[in-house]
Amino acid sequence: MSGHSNWPEWIYVGVVIALMVWVGAEAWETERLIEHVPEDAKTIIVTGQQWFWTFEHEDGTKEIGELHVEVGKAYKFEVISKDVNHSFNIHDYVVLMDAIPGRVNTVWFAPDKVGEHDIQCREYCGLIHYNMRGTLYVTEPLS
Amino acid sequence: MTLELAKPRPIWQIMFSTHHTDVGLLYLITSLTFLFLGGSLALGIRAELFYPGSQIIADSMTFNRIFTVHGTTLIFLFIIPFASAVGNYYVPIMVRYKDMAYPKLNAIAFWMIPPAGVLIWLGFADFTWYATPPYSIISAPGPAADMWIFGLKILGISSVLGALNFVVTILKCKHPDMSIGQIPLMAWAFLSSSLIIIVAIPTFAAALLMLLTDRLGVSGFFNPAMGGDPIAYAHLFWFTFHPEVYVLVIPAIGMMYEIIPRFSRKPIYSYNSGVFAFVMLSIVGFSSWAHHMYATGMSFTEKTVFMVGTLAAVPASAMHVFNFVATMWNGRIRFATPMMWAVGGIALFFSAGAGGVVNSAMPLDFTTHDTYWVVGHFHLFVMGTIAFGSIGYLYYMFPYVTGRMYNETLGKIHFVMSFIGTVLVFFTQHILGLYGMPRRIYDYPPIPEWIAMNQIASVGAMIIGISMVIFLANMIHSSGKGKPADTDDPFGLGGKYYYPFEAKNPSH
Numbered sequence: 001m002s003g004h005s006n007w008p009e010w011i012y013v014g015v016v017i018a019l020m021v022w023v024g025a026e027a028w029e030t031e032r033l034i035e036h037v038p039e040d041a042k043t044i045i046v047t048g049q050q051w052f053w054t055f056e057h058e059d060g061t062k063e064i065g066e067l068h069v070e071v072g073k074a075y076k077f078e079v080i081s082k083d084v085n086h087s088f089n090i091h092d093y094v095v096l097m098d099a100i101p102g103r104v105n106t107v108w109f110a111p112d113k114v115g116e117h118d119i120q121c122r123e124y125c126g127l128i129h130y131n132m133r134g135t136l137y138v139t140e141p142l143s
Numbered sequence: 144m145t146l147e148l149a150k151p152r153p154i155w156q157i158m159f160s161t162h163h164t165d166v167g168l169l170y171l172i173t174s175l176t177f178l179f180l181g182g183s184l185a186l187g188i189r190a191e192l193f194y195p196g197s198q199i200i201a202d203s204m205t206f207n208r209i210f211t212v213h214g215t216t217l218i219f220l221f222i223i224p225f226a227s228a229v230g231n232y233y234v235p236i237m238v239r240y241k242d243m244a245y246p247k248l249n250a251i252a253f254w255m256i257p258p259a260g261v262l263i264w265l266g267f268a269d270f271t272w273y274a275t276p277p278y279s280i281i282s283a284p285g286p287a288a289d290m291w292i293f294g295l296k297i298l299g300i301s302s303v304l305g306a307l308n309f310v311v312t313i314l315k316c317k318h319p320d321m322s323i324g325q326i327p328l329m330a331w332a333f334l335s336s337s338l339i340i341i342v343a344i345p346t347f348a349a350a351l352l353m354l355l356t357d358r359l360g361v362s363g364f365f366n367p368a369m370g371g372d373p374i375a376y377a378h379l380f381w382f383t384f385h386p387e388v389y390v391l392v393i394p395a396i397g398m399m400y401e402i403i404p405r406f407s408r409k410p411i412y413s414y415n416s417g418v419f420a421f422v423m424l425s426i427v428g429f430s431s432w433a434h435h436m437y438a439t440g441m442s443f444t445e446k447t448v449f450m451v452g453t454l455a456a457v458p459a460s461a462m463h464v465f466n467f468v469a470t471m472w473n474g475r476i477r478f479a480t481p482m483m484w485a486v487g488g489i490a491l492f493f494s495a496g497a498g499g500v501v502n503s504a505m506p507l508d509f510t511t512h513d514t515y516w517v518v519g520h521f522h523l524f525v526m527g528t529i530a531f532g533s534i535g536y537l538y539y540m541f542p543y544v545t546g547r548m549y550n551e552t553l554g555k556i557h558f559v560m561s562f563i564g565t566v567l568v569f570f571t572q573h574i575l576g577l578y579g580m581p582r583r584i585y586d587y588p589p590i591p592e593w594i595a596m597n598q599i600a601s602v603g604a605m606i607i608g609i610s611m612v613i614f615l616a617n618m619i620h621s622s623g624k625g626k627p628a629d630t631d632d633p634f635g636l637g638g639k640y641y642y643p644f645e646a647k648n649p650s651h
Contacts, residue, residue: 006413006415006416008469009412009413009416009462009465009466009469012461012465013458013461013462013465016457016458016461017458020454020455020457020458020500023454023500023503023504024450024451024454024504026504027450027503027504027505027506027507028447028450028505030505030506031443031446031447031505031506032443034506035443050282083277083281083282084275084277084278084281084282085275085277085278085373087438087513089579089581091510091514091578091579092579094506094509094510095509096438096509096510096512096513097438097440098438098439098440100367100373100374100439100440101277101367101368101373102367102372102373103374103440105439105440106440118579118588120579120581121581122512122513122514122581122582123275123513124207124270124271124273124275124278124582124583125278126207126269126278126282126283127203127204127207128203129203129207129583129584129585130203130584130585130586130587131586133588
C-alpha cells in the first residue's frame with residue numbers, strides 16, 4: 001500500500017461484490033422457477049443425429065425436421081443423441097439443451113403464440129452442423 | 144536489456160543459445176509468426192461469413208478445419224509463447240538473476256513449440272479447439288486429429304517446463320536483498336500464471352491420452368458406445384482450460400502493470416491490491432470450470448455452485464481495473480503507442496468482464512451459450528485484452544530488444560485501426576449471438592439481421608487485418624532502419640527506468 005489509505009478501493013470492491021450477489025440471487029431465483037416442469041406437460045422425445053432432428057410425440061407419431069405443437073400447452077423435451085453431441089435449440093423460446101449420447105436431458109417450454117420458429121443445432125457436430133436446422137410450428141389446438 | 148539487432152550475430156548463435164534473452168527472442172519471433180498465420184485464418188473465416196452461401200471457402204469441412212486451427216494457433220502458439228517471450232526477457236532482470244534458473248530446460252521448452260506447431264498445421268484437424276468426444280473419437284478424420292492431439296501434448300509439456308522454470312527463477316533465484324513483496328507486479332503475474340499451469344495442465348494432459356486411446360479403439364473413457372461418458376471429458380477439459388483463461392490473461396495484465404505507471408509517471412496506486420488480485424484470480428479460477436457446461440444437463444445445484452464460483456472471480460478482476468484507473472488518475476500521462484494499447488486493453492477487459500457476468504447468470508446463459516455472443520465475449524479477452532496488452536508491450540520492449548525506435552505514427556495508426564476493428568467485430572458478435580446465430584457454422588440462412596451484423600464484423604476484421612500489415616511493416620523496417628533509441632529513456636518519460644541489473648549476454 002504505497003503509503004496512503006486505500007478506502008476508495010475497498011468501497012469499490014464492496015460495490016462490485018454487492019452487484020455480484022444481486023446478479024447471483026436473481027439468477028438463482030429465476031432458474032429455480034424455470035426449471036420447474038409443469039405436471040401436465042406432454043413429453044416429446046427429441047433425437048439428434050448427424051445431421052437432423054427427429055421428434056416423437058406421446059402418441060407415437062414421429063416428425064423429422066419439423067415439430068408441430070399446440071399453443072398454450074406445456075411440452076417437456078427429452079433430448080437424446082444417436083451419435084455425437086448436439087444441442088437442441090429453439091432460440092425464440094430460449095430452449096437450449098445438449099443432446100449427449102448415453103444421457104437423457106430434459107427441458108420444457110409452453111408456446112404462447114401461434115407462429116413458426118427456427119430449430120437449430122448449437123453444438124458443433126461436424127460436416128453439416130451449419131445446416132442441422134428444423135422448424136417449429138405452433139398451431140391452434142385441434143380439438 | 145540486450146540489444147539483439149544493433150550487434151548482429153549469426154542466426155545459429157541465437158538458435159543454439161540458452162541465454163534467457165536469446166530464448167526470449169526465439170519465443171517472440173515464433174509467437175509473432177503464428178499470430179500472423181492464425182490471424183490470416185480469421186480473415187478467411189470472416190470473408191466466408193460476409194454473406195450466406197459459399198464465398199471463398201469451398202466446403203464446410205475446410206471451414207471447420209480453418210476455425211479449429213485458428214483457435215489452436217492463436218491460443219497455444221501465439222498467446223502463450225508471447226507471454227513466455229516477455230517473461231524470458233524480463234523475469235530474470237526483475238528478480239535480479241543472471242538467467243533463468245534452468246537455462247537448458249528453458250531452451251528445451253521453447254524447442255518443443257515449433258514441432259508442435261508443425262503437427263497442428265500439417266494435420267489441420269476439424270474438431271474445434273475443444274475436441275469434444277464422441278465427435279473427436281468416432282467422427283473426426285485422422286491423421287489430422289491424432290496430429291492435433293500429439294501437438295497439444297507437446298505444447299502442454301512445454302508449458303509445464305516453462306512454468307516450473309519461472310516459479311524456480313522467481314522464488315529461488317531472486318536476489319537475496321529482495322523480498323517477495325518487492326518484485327515487480329509483472330513478476331507476480333508470471334508467478335501466478337505459472338503456478339496455475341502446473342496445477343491445471345496435467346488434467347488435460349491425461350484427458351488427451353485418454354482421447355488418443357479412445358480413438359485407437361483400445362479404451363472407451365469418453366465413448367458412450369463402450370460405456371464411457373463424454374461429459375467426463377468436458378469436466379477434465381474445462382478443469383484445465385478455465386484456469387488457462389487466467390494463464391492467458393494474467394501475464395497481459397502484468398504487462399499493463401509495467402506500462403501504465405511508467406507512462407502515467409506515477410507509482411502504481413496499490414501494489415498490494417495488485418498482488419492480492421493476482422493470487423485471488425489464480426485460486427478462484429479453479430472454482431468455475433463447469434460454467435461452460437450449464438446446457439449439458441447439469442443439476443440445479445451444480446449450476447448454482449459453478450455460478451457462484453464464477454461470480455467470485457469478478458471482484459479480483461475489477462480490482463485490477465480500479466488499480467489501473469487510480470494509477471492514471473492525476474498522472475502526467477504520455478499517450479505513446481504502448482500506453483494507448485494498454486489503456487485500450489483495459490477498456491476492452493472491462494467490457495469483456497461485464498459480458499462474462501451475463502454468461503455466468505444461469506438463465507441468461509441459455510440465450511448466449513454457443514452463440515456468437517460467446518465468440519465475441521472470449522475474443523474481447525484474447526484479442527481485446529491479451530493481444531492488446533501483448534502488442535503494447537511489444538512496442539514498449541522494441542527499443543530494448545533492437546536498440547532502435549519503431550515509427551510512432553504508424554504505431555498509433557495500428558492501435559486506432561485495431562481498436563475500431565475490435566469493437567466492430569466483437570461487440571457486433573455479442574448482438575449477433577442475441578439474435579441466435581450459433582458459433583462454428585459454415586453457412587447461415589439469409590436472416591436480414593444476421594447478414595447485416597456478419598457484414599459489420601467482417602469489415603471490422605479487414606480493418607484489423609490492414610492494421611496488422613502496417614504493424615508488420617513497422618516492426619521489420621524499424622528493427623533494421625529505425626532511428627537509434629536512447630535505451631535509458633526511449634519514450635522520453637524522464638528519469639532512468641528502474642532495472643537495476645542489466646542482462647549480460649555472454650555472446651556480446
